[in-house]
Amino acid sequence: MTPVLGTPSTPSPASAPWTVAPEPYDSPAAAALWRAYYTEVSDRWYLLREGRRTDPAELERGIADTTGAELAPPTGQLLLARYDGRPAGTAGVRLLDAATAELTRVFLHEEVRGKGGAALLVGAAEDAARALGARRMILDTRGDLVEARALYARLGYRETGPHNDDRYAEHWFMKTLG
Template structure:
């Protein structure tokens, strides 16, 4: 019996795989919010000046998840201060969900945050992103008071690392 494998590697946000995954992520979350597919122009606009360049040491890290070598997902951590990192842009393409990658990606992102000096991970998400909220709760994240504000933030979570 062959075991399917996941790999997670730090990658610049502008590589072809990272760019395609970031576009898929934005298209997915924006489309769910608008309840219609996001256009290419809307995706371009949403990704413009989104601060993703901070997802590189020493301020953060961006990972590309691959399943059997195929780009399947991504995620980032952003240092907010000397002890807190924010989990951001966690995404698995729909065709790769259910294969254990989300939990493994989350654990690896937590390791990256610890390597950057974080002692606590925080995140914000929307109430309609039920799968994400379920993943975070399953991995020990608990609801916390809001630590930031924005138009697409409904609920905040935190976890000691």
């Protein structure tokens, strides 16, 4: 699948009923998916380390602190996946320099996981990064997000040394965009 930025992608028979298209980072659908993503990864972190869910006030601050503005053209792109027409997930790309893009906010609602959407989203994000001029994609993730690490390895990302000092980053990946 090679989506054209600005228009919905046409799913192949294997990917139907998925569509992936650019979405404004501040649209209602993008905001709802950001909230779901942030809630899940924050709760997973606290449950693993402290045996509790995220404090509601802290959760709201975290959601508000990261608007997603860096995922807007001309140096970024947020992609929204729909399953049977309903918002189901996101992936974001932002240029770090002329040759390097960062993959972020890769998320699918739990009920559509395992149905091929993650690979479609990451593929569309790679296409968006190429359209922005990037020749490589980097990302970071945590150790407890084992599904994400497995996905990236399956899609050709290789684990590298650290490329940032994010306090939550425990694994760093890179892929050359051909």
